[in-house]
Amino acid sequence: MKSWYLLYCKRGEQKRATLHLENQGVECYSPEIEVEKILRGKRQRVCEPLFPSYMFIAIDLEVGPSFTTIRSTRGVMDFVRFGGQPYQVPRGIIERLQCYQACDEACAQLPKHGQKVQITAGQFAGFEAIYQEPDGEKRSILLITLINKEVTIKVDNAQVDW
Structure with a gap:
């Protein structure tokens, strides 16, 4: 059965790490949030990672890939560890994050001001x-x-x- 773990990625390489991990058959989840920023003098809405440089992955240790394979993937630094062991994230936390993201997407379907x-x-x-x-x-x-x-x-x- 798949378990969720937390990975620490190299700065700015979350997308690269996700691409390479998914090529290895690893399920990746990196929640994003839409923020308003001023870019090149214009106010714009952009999506940014909710937890910069961190991502959740779901792997089955019996099927693979191994911790060593994941750690050596491009863009990945290491697992977040407690007591020397990779921390296994409770499934309820991931489900709650996915639920909140679904609510945000529903709000994004609202019309624009003045429509x-x-x-x-x-x-x-x-x-x-x-x-x-x-x-x-x-x-x-x-x-x-x-x-x-x-x-x-x-x-x-x-x-x-x-």
Whole structure:
């Protein structure tokens, strides 16, 4: 059965290590986070590793590859160790990280600020609105026009057609 371990990679070589490990049949997981940065004078959103220079790998010690083979892979420095032995990461931690990443991807599907949306259910069904921003995980703040006046409302995401 596969167990998860934590690897320390050479600085800036996480992608190289992932490529070479996957070629050896090792399952790799390196959670990423989207951050806003100013690059070349422009504000941009970029994905960066959540844990720079670290990655999780799943291997079955009976099938291989061995610890020595993994340690000698390009881009890999060594296993994170406690008491001289590679630390076996509990499966629940990996599942929780993957769950959080799935939630972030769902939030990324929201429309952009200023985009027109159609309200499909609820008391404002049939209204066209302008998306403003998320309000938690399941609601959004929209701008609608009522009697020639713009009004901000909070609507459940299930009631809006992006």
